[in-house]
Amino acid sequence: MGGTMDRTKQQRRGNTRQRIQDVAIELFAEQGYEKTSLREIAERLDVTKAALYYHFKTKEEILVSIFADLTQPILDLIEWGRKQPHTLETKQEIIRRYSETLAGAAPLFRFMQENQATVRELRIGETFKERMQGLREILVDPEADLVDQVRCVSAMFTLHAGMFFLQDLEADPEAKRKAVLDVAMDLVTQAHMGSAKA
Structure with missing residues (x-):
């Protein structure tokens, strides 16, 4: 019984944490x-500043x-990509999944685009750069020529x-997302075909 109550409390805390994040972004x-x-975040949430502090002490912690x-x-x-072979199918799947990730995190990426100085100052930018380098490593064949690496x-x-x-x-947002994904898929396909010929 105690375990169930603890889980319920954690879920409620998790929901409040999520609400704080949504309102803050x-x-x-x-x-x-x-x-x-x-204070503005707390007011928009209709909670006390103390209730907000329970979850996050600073704006930076929230961000x-x-x-x-x-x-x-x-x-x-x-992590998934590092375990896969460098096939065209793998590269296409990486691009497809990354497209979904961007769509799911659109508010954050818009914030990062519009607040680049803050992002750099808070070191989120450095972490994001490391993640982009990780994606590059699983997408680009190191032995591919420079043009094909640039395509990826x-x-x-x-x-x-x-x-x-x-x-x-x-245009319809989903149609735009699909068109952009098609262009990205074309680029990795061209890069892979170029590498295969080499």
Whole structure:
């Protein structure tokens, strides 16, 4: 019985933590990280500042936790990719999964794009750079020629560009995501075919 109650408390805590993260990233996006206070986050949540402190002591703690939670799928993908052969199917699956990860973490990536100085200052940028390097390692054949290596890396950044620079494009969001994914898939396919010929 005690175990069930502990689990329920943890779930409630987890839900509150998630609500804090959601509200915080919303406020950070609306008015910027620097201009958002813990008091404003607590007010938007309709909780006391003390209740907020129970979960997070600082804005930085909130942001770091959002980053860790929303980018965990990237770490999972890197771990999976390291165990796979460097086949075209593997590369396509990496790109497909990365596209899904970006879609699931869109608010965080928009925040990172619009608050680059804050991201660098809080070292989230360095961690993100390390994750991008991990993705590059599982996507790029080290023996491929430079053009094909650039194609693979460009496939990753095509997904980023689709998220940030095609927002104003008149099209269904899912259709845009699919079009961007198709272009990224073409790039890894061309890179793989180029490597296969070499």
